Amino acid sequence: MGVIDIKKIARTEQLFAPGHRACAGCGATIIIRQVLSVAGKDTVVGFATGCMEVVSTIFPYTAWEVPFLHVAFENVAAAISGVETAYRALKKKGKIKKKINFIAFGGDGGTYDIGLQALSGAMERGHDMLYICYDNGAYMNTGIQRSSATPFGAHTTTSPAGKKIPGKMQWRKDLTEIIASHGVPYVAQASPGYYQDLMQKVDKALSIEGPAFIDVLSPCPLGWYYPTKDTIKVAKLAVETKYWPLYEVENGVHRVTVKPRKFKPVEDWLKMQGRFRHLFKEENKWMIEHIQKEVDRRWEKLLKLEEAGL
């Protein structure tokens, strides 16, 4: 498709209806809207338990204008693999002719933690599907508990910043690289702030035969403690501070898709969010440096991989 013209897409039918019960300023619903506007009507969506499943399908209401399947927390990748296999069988018999996209969505809880086994299995079996993780970095739906996607130093209700610990003391798991190690044809990382990049990646992932995975940063005003109007600003700043590099791994080759001309210190991104407020106390200042070092290291590693054509 190349460059995506949103003026053209804005004329087409909306596939995610208003009236869903997501918080004001939710990042994940923006992601869903951007993804669906590329995927189009011939799409089957599966959703793991999480914020977006809860807010979009409160019985008897649904915000989805495409076939939607809600499964348990851990098995959305397995469920969509099954649907895709059934589709292939029907296609072989000539009962279905058209091409259908299969997209499984999960939050970071349902992807990094609980659904990792099902996801790994689906990737290895090579189903023609796309898995999208909207990563808001904690179990936001149940009240902001830490997950393995929560960044170092972040305050959550199960890693509370106080006298004992200054927030979460472990690094975030690098899931994008874990899935890339499966050797699947397409893996990418995206942010809704860079909609063009995100939508192009979805388009590419859907056109490629075989499994694809996209990890999308999903700002959450409730759990990250920032004003609702700043969702896109936070999503953009995460990229500009190297915290969330936008890159893709196509057939094992890394490519950084967005290289900001000027980088900002990671402090700017942390400052916007209340979950990192305690880092700015005198005794915790070392953590900001620590985060900056790690962010720089991961970025340099990525550039080296790209340069080496790996």
Add this chain to the structure above:
Amino acid sequence: MKETWKELPIGAIIKEPGTSKRFETGDWRTERPVLDPEKCIHCMFCWIYCPDSSIKVEDGKMEGFLYEYCKGCGICAEMCPTKAITMVREEV
């Protein structure tokens, strides 16, 4: 909604798409976005960044907001390149 549980579809299947439109979330709002059509250049940034599918687009033109659903998050006003959208306090 149907009257008794006996009429509900088995397995909580929702047979009709997009029924959430019958649930209005506009009353969550504390601030409402207001458009200045003079300044609007119809770039669709508000549309692509709206979490609530609440930007009214007709024939490729930005025509205002769906106030029945808009939760007043203010992302559109923040991202508008020409500052054509302002947030105004809701009065009861």
